[in-house]
Amino acid sequence: MAYQQILYEVGDKIATITLNRPDRMNAWTAVMEHEVRDAMMAASRDDNVRVIVLTGAGRGFCAGADMEALKTIDPDAIAAR
Secondary structure: OOOOOEEEEEEOOEEEEEEOOHHHOOOEOHHHHHHHHHHHHHHHHOOOOOEEEEEEOOOOOOOOEOHHHHOOOOHHHHHOO
């Protein structure tokens, strides 16, 4: 899978997953969630991986949820659940 918001590499039995939105302090998005889950599963299936490191590009690990993405959520849809 080609990733848009993370970097994934394996070397020396270490899988490194890097949140890669440094311009947004690696703020979490639904795309990023899907990509991190996919990379974690790939690492768990890889017999050459013994350790998974989760890190962030730039000066911050993760600022939390991307507030711009939260603006697109319909509160009525949430209340209907």
